[in-house]
Amino acid sequence: xxxxxxxxxxxxxxxxxxxxxxxxxxxxxxxxxxxxxxxxxxxxxxxxxxxxxxxxxxxxxxxxxxxxxxxxxxxxxxxxxxxxxxxxxxxxxxxxxxxxxxxxxxxxxxxxxxxxxxxxxxxxxxxxxxxxxxxxxxxxxxxxxxxxxxxxxxxxxxxxxxxxxxxxxxxxxxxxxxxxxxxxxxxxxxxxxxxxxxxxxxxxxxxxxxxxxxxxxxxxxxxxxxxxxxxxxxxxxx
Numbered sequence: 729x730x731x732x733x734x735x736x737x738x739x740x741x742x743x744x745x746x747x748x749x750x751x752x753x754x755x756x757x758x759x760x761x762x763x764x765x766x767x768x769x770x771x772x773x774x775x776x777x778x779x780x781x782x783x784x785x786x787x788x789x790x791x792x793x794x795x796x797x798x799x800x801x802x803x804x805x806x807x808x809x810x811x812x813x814x815x816x817x818x819x820x821x822x823x824x825x826x827x828x829x830x831x832x833x834x835x836x837x838x839x840x841x842x843x844x845x846x847x848x849x850x851x852x853x854x855x856x857x858x859x860x861x862x863x864x865x866x867x868x869x870x871x872x873x874x875x876x877x878x879x880x881x882x883x884x885x886x887x888x889x890x891x892x893x894x895x896x897x898x899x900x901x902x903x904x905x906x907x908x909x910x911x912x913x914x915x916x917x918x919x920x921x922x923x924x925x926x927x928x929x930x931x932x933x934x935x936x937x938x939x940x941x942x943x944x945x946x947x948x949x950x951x952x953x954x955x956x957x958x959x960x961x962x963x964x965x966x
Contacts, residue, residue, distance in 0.1 A: 731785070732926040738783050743837045746772055750837070753844055766873075769844045770823035777818030781811065785928030786918055790819050792935030796908055800874045801938065802900040805910035806889055806960050807878035809920045811931075812912055816876055819933055820910075824874040827865055827896070846873045852881055862899045869903035876910075879953075885920040887913070887964060894953030901949055906938040909956050911963025934963035 749772050756765040781788065803824060805816065813826060825846040833839045833849050842849075846868050850861045865875050879897065880890035900907045910933065917929035936959040939952065 729925060732924075735780075735784055735926050739780060742776060742779060746776065747837075750840060754840075757844065765844065766823060769841070773817050773841060773845060774821075777814035780814050781818055784811070784918060784926050786811065786815075787928075787930045788815065788819050788933065789930070790933040790935070793820065795935050795937055796820070796822055797906050797938050800869050800872050800903070800905050802869060802897075802903070802905055802907045803874065803876040803910050804897065804900075804907055804956050804960070805876060805878055806912055806964070807880045807883050808887075808912055809883055809885065809915040809918060811915050811918045812878070812883075815912060815915060815931060815933060816910070820935070822874055824876050825868060827861065827875060827877045846875075862896065863902070866899040866902035869899065869905050875899070879956075883916070883920065885916050887916075889957075889961065889964070892953065892957050897953050897956065900941045901944070901952070904942040906940055907952070907956060908938045909936040909959035909963070910934070911936070911960045913964060934966065936960070936963060 749768065753765050753768055756762075756768070801822075803816065803820070805812065813828075816824065825848070826842070828842065828847050828849055830849045830851040832842065848861045848864050848868070851857045865877075869875055877896050877899070879893050881893055882890065884890040897907065913932040913934065914929055915931050917927070918931070919926055939955060939959075941949075941952070944952070
């Protein structure tokens with residue numbers, strides 16, 4: 729319990745400490761210096777994520793990072809726990825944004841950082857809004873920003889995969905970018921397994937071979953969700 733209390737205090741203090749950097753990023757965005765804004769945002773968010781994981785006592789092992797192709801990609805990952813976003817932010821060395829739940833817009837500071845990262849926010853209870861977000865995310869990919877999506881839609885809170893929603897993968901086809909399957913193993917042990925008390929854990933991030941989406945036939949496109957799912961499942965079973 730003490731670790732959990734201290735972690736949330738640290739979380740809040742860290743956000744306050746990087747507020748001057750956020751002001752600089754806002755200034756760069758207003759001036760149209762987008763490449764510098766993106767570079768600084770990625771650097772600070774990566775350091776922030778690694779710091780939070782270290783303070784929680786989390787050890788991370790990542791394999792297959794050399795498989796990530798250059799240029800924008802769609803990372804498709806399973807979703808075991810609340811720490812999955814900082815895990816992918818901190819340990820996959822490629823700037824990326826997330827398709828996140830709309831509730832995160834209610835959190836001050838966090839929403840501003842995520843907006844600068846080019847994150848988009850989905851209300852899964854609103855089909856029309858969800859389709860609009862998918863199109864927005866596809867536009868970000870076309871502009872050169874990599875994106876992360878969790879097709880389960882919510883945390884599984886364990887090793888087993890939740891229901892895999894294949895419709896979200898359409899944005900990879902819309903943008904014509906490679907899909908990189910990612911398997912996270914053990915992140916639920918940090919918090920969800922312990923009734924939301926933070927405890928040290930060892931987490932593995934396994935990156936599978938990318939799957940090309942450009943020029944697929946209708947049959948190949950229809951097989952894409954199952955192909956991605958199998959690679960994530962292979963990572964869980966290895």
